[in-house]
Amino acid sequence: MSEKKILIIDKSVELFAKNGFESTSVQDITKACGISKGAFYLHFESKNSLLISIFQLFLDKFTEKVSSALQMEVSPKDKLELFLRIQFEETDHYSNFILMLLREQTKPDNNDLFLLMKKMDTQLNDNLSTLLVDIYGEDIENHLVDMIIMIKGLMKGYSELIVMCDSNFDHSKLARYLLSRIDSLVAGLTTPFLETNFFNKNNPELDCSKS
Numbered sequence: 342m343s344e345k346k347i348l349i350i351d352k353s354v355e356l357f358a359k360n361g362f363e364s365t366s367v368q369d370i371t372k373a374c375g376i377s378k379g380a381f382y383l384h385f386e387s388k389n390s391l392l393i394s395i396f397q398l399f400l401d402k403f404t405e406k407v408s409s410a411l412q413m414e415v416s417p418k419d420k421l422e423l424f425l426r427i428q429f430e431e432t433d434h435y436s437n438f439i440l441m442l443l444r445e446q447t448k449p450d451n452n453d454l455f456l457l458m459k460k461m462d463t464q465l466n467d468n469l470s471t472l473l474v475d476i477y478g479e480d481i482e483n484h485l486v487d488m489i490i491m492i493k494g495l496m497k498g499y500s501e502l503i504v505m506c507d508s509n510f511d512h513s514k515l516a517r518y519l520l521s522r523i524d525s526l527v528a529g530l531t532t533p534f535l536e537t538n539f540f541n542k543n544n545p546e547l548d549c550s551k552s
Contacts, residue, residue, distance in 0.1 A: 343384070345374075345376065345380065345384065346384045346394075347398075348374050348376075349370065349374055349376070349381060349384060349385070349391070350391070350394060350395055350398055352370060352373040352374050353365070353370050353391055353395065354395060354435070354438050355373070356369055356370060356373060357438060357441055358437035358438040358440075358441050359437075361441055361444070361445055362388075362392070362441060362442070362445050363445060365388075367381055367388055370388075370391075392454065393453045393454055393457065395438075396454060396457050396458070397457060399431075399435065400457065400460070400461055400464075402431075403427070403431055403461075404464065406427050406431075407424060407427060407468060410423040410424060410427060411424070411468070411471075411472075417472060417475035417476040418476050418520065420472060420475075421472045421473075421476060421520060421523075422513075422516045422517060422520050423516075424468060424469075424472060425496070425515075425516035425519050425520065426512045426513055426515075426516040428496055428500070429496075429499065429500065429503060429510070429512040429515055429516065430512050432500045432503050432504065433503050433510070433512065436503060436504045439504050440504050440505070443504070463540075465493065466489055466540065469488075469489045469492055469493075470485050470489060473485060473488055473489075477527055481527065481530075482537065483533050483537060484527075484530050484533050485537060486533070486535040486536065486537060486539045486540065487530075487533055487534050487535050488523075488526065488527070488530075490535070491526055492519075492523060492526075495519055495522060496519070499515060499519070
């Protein structure tokens with residue numbers, strides 16, 4: 342990705358977070374970047390395609406951080422704690438931009454953003470599945486779908502607090518707290534509610550792992 346393209350993305354994130362997606366024009370973006378409209382359209386077809394590129398850059402950065410964490414020479418449980426902490430750190434870092442998206446319910450005219458978000462969700466499922474099996478062993482496999490949904494529910498709830506509340510949360514402390522709650526969930530497992538192939542069975546056309 343060229344330096345100018347990264348500049349456009351960085352300035353756009355600032356403007357979208359401050360003024361909103363709909364209220365920010367291409368001219369506002371080019372003015373903030375000190376470039377012409379021609380230079381903007383050389384890199385992006387539209388403001389919607391710019392939004393897709395922003396999400397793609399977020400995903401790439403997050404994937405890189407998670408990959409580095411998962412390759413560290415630490416215990417599987419420490420890796421899960423790092424994974425959770427990175428989730429909350431990234432949410433906090435982009436909280437103003439995320440809040441703007443929630444307020445405006447921004448939806449591009451095409452299906453690209455939905456597919457990208459589905460890819461992010463599939464990647465999250467895969468990472469959690471691998472970590473849970475590494476930590477709790479093969480006995481957890483029949484409960485993976487239920488566990489992933491419950492963990493994602495906890496993560497979503499606390500992520501919303503990070504975005505909505507003007508508070509300085511201790512991301513490491515929060516990750517350790519969730520790790521303890523996950524231990525409690527595993528200890529209380531009985532009969533699985535959802536089948537192990539639930540995700541693929543209900544959304545085969547959206548299974549991004551096949552692409």
